[in-house]
Amino acid sequence: MKDILIICGGTGGHLSPGIALAEELDIRGYSNLLCISHKTIDSAIIKKYNNLNFKSFYGIGSSRNLRGKFLFLHALFSSLPSILKVLIHHKPKVVFLFGGYLSVGFGLVSVLLGYNIVLHEANARVGKAVRLLQRFAKRVYLPEGVKICTIKGSKLRSMGYPLRKEMRLLDRKEARKQIGIDNNGLLLLVVGGSQGAEVLNKWVIDNYESLAEEGISIYCISGLNNGLASNDVLINSQGQKVSIKMVPFSENMAAVFSSGDLLISRAGGGTIAEIIKCKIPSILIPYPNSADNHQLHNAKIHENLGAGILIEQKNIDHLFDEVKALIHNENLLKQIKINLENLNKEDTAELIVNDLESIVDLK
Numbered sequence: 455m456k457d458i459l460i461i462c463g464g465t466g467g468h469l470s471p472g473i474a475l476a477e478e479l480d481i482r483g484y485s486n487l488l489c490i491s492h493k494t495i496d497s498a499i500i501k502k503y504n505n506l507n508f509k510s511f512y513g514i515g516s517s518r519n520l521r522g523k524f525l526f527l528h529a530l531f532s533s534l535p536s537i538l539k540v541l542i543h544h545k546p547k548v549v550f551l552f553g554g555y556l557s558v559g560f561g562l563v564s565v566l567l568g569y570n571i572v573l574h575e576a577n578a579r580v581g582k583a584v585r586l587l588q589r590f591a592k593r594v595y596l597p598e599g600v601k602i603c604t605i606k607g608s609k610l611r612s613m614g615y616p617l618r619k620e621m622r623l624l625d626r627k628e629a630r631k632q633i634g635i636d637n638n639g640l641l642l643l644v645v646g647g648s649q650g651a652e653v654l655n656k657w658v659i660d661n662y663e664s665l666a667e668e669g670i671s672i673y674c675i676s677g678l679n680n681g682l683a684s685n686d687v688l689i690n691s692q693g694q695k696v697s698i699k700m701v702p703f704s705e706n707m708a709a710v711f712s713s714g715d716l717l718i719s720r721a722g723g724g725t726i727a728e729i730i731k732c733k734i735p736s737i738l739i740p741y742p743n744s745a746d747n748h749q750l751h752n753a754k755i756h757e758n759l760g761a762g763i764l765i766e767q768k769n770i771d772h773l774f775d776e777v778k779a780l781i782h783n784e785n786l787l788k789q790i791k792i793n794l795e796n797l798n799k800e801d802t803a804e805l806i807v808n809d810l811e812s813i814v815d816l817k
Contacts, residue, residue: 456485456544457816461560462552463490464515467576467724469499471803472552474616476506478803484816487544491556494678502705511536513555530559537563548572548592548814553581561587570814574806575600576615576723578755579748592813595806597723599755615727616803621708623732629712633704634685637671637697640781643714643734644674651720653767654739655682658700661774663688666696668778673714674700708732716781718773721753721764729762730797735790736762737776760793 458479462472472488479486488508490496500508514529537559541549549564549571551557557573561583564571574595575584580602588594588605595613596602602610624632635641642665646654658674665672666688676682684700704710711717711732719725721738729736738756740749753764763780765773780786810816 456487456546458486458548459546460550461489463496464554467722468552468554471616474618474803478807515555553583557583565590577748578751579746614802624712629709632709640670641714643717645719662698666690669694671697676700678702721749733791733794735787742767
């Protein structure tokens with residue numbers, strides 16, 4: 455028996471808050487099981503958390519075309535026996551769903567078996583899984599300012615995004631040492647989400663020489679599926695030492711985000727939460743094909759709060775000029791960091807577990 459089953463995975467944005475919740479539940483002595491996807495990114499992230507209990511499940515995300523929908527439904531129905539088995543075996547007091555394709559199967563079976571389900575949405579646009587299951591949920595956790603008009607307000611809580619305990623602002627010199635950057639100059643971070651972004655990788659390759667001339671080093675997480683890795687040092691025409699380092703994946707995002715002067719990134723809810731925690735000024739380039747265009751809405755809210763700058767991918771030709779202008783503007787970077795500090799709130803995982811204790815007897 456487990457007190458809570460945590461359904462997450464498929465992307466870093468779904469898995470990371472599940473890990474954060476599991477960490478807090480472990481601290482308080484509640485038994486839990488992380489139900490993650492079979493994808494490579496989940497395996498890469500979870501392997502450093504050998505103190506947590508987890509089990510992998512097969513699934514495929516839905517897409518807009520007919521073939522993609524068919525594959526999603528086939529994977530969903532194929533996974534139902536294993537979902538049913540784990541639910542009956544563990545008899546959880548709460549099934550906590552972080553959205554994504556795994557949540558659909560687990561949510562539907564949990565409702566049929568009469569288990570308590572709780573939902574969490576990370577983005578400014580509520581995803582399909584949460585919209586489907588919201589009426590059956592005992593609680594729905596949403597980003598601040600996001601509402602769902604079709605359910606009672608008593609079910610809703612504004613709780614933000616749970617972050618892993620390790621995600622905190624580090625000393626810059628120590629952070630650079632941890633990620634292998636031997637450079638005290640300006641450092642531009644480029645992160646295309648947990649699976650990388652080809653368009654951002656290409657931008658780095660096309661512009662690293664021009665950035666080097668500006669005295670700007672680069673640290674780029676290229677993505678496990680893209681296979682790009684390099685570690686080069688250049689001397690520009692002013693005699694400055696600059697570096698370009700590309701890695702497929704990093705297990706130490708706290709050090710990555712703490713090491714830089716400016717970040718170029720996608721705009722998932724988890725990434726924005728980590729940006730706020732580590733107080734890194736950013737230029738957000740939303741993934742244009744994200745479900746319901748939620749990344750664009752996330753980025754607009756972040757920009758409106760004075761916490762970063764939004765550039766749509768179709769305007770990526772303007773990115774170099776924006777980077778050049780912003781990274782040399784110390785006053786503006788300082789103001790953005792102040793705004794980020796004002797957005798940095800209490801530990802969301804702690805708040806969520808406090809709330810769960812108020813609605814379900816976990817002992």
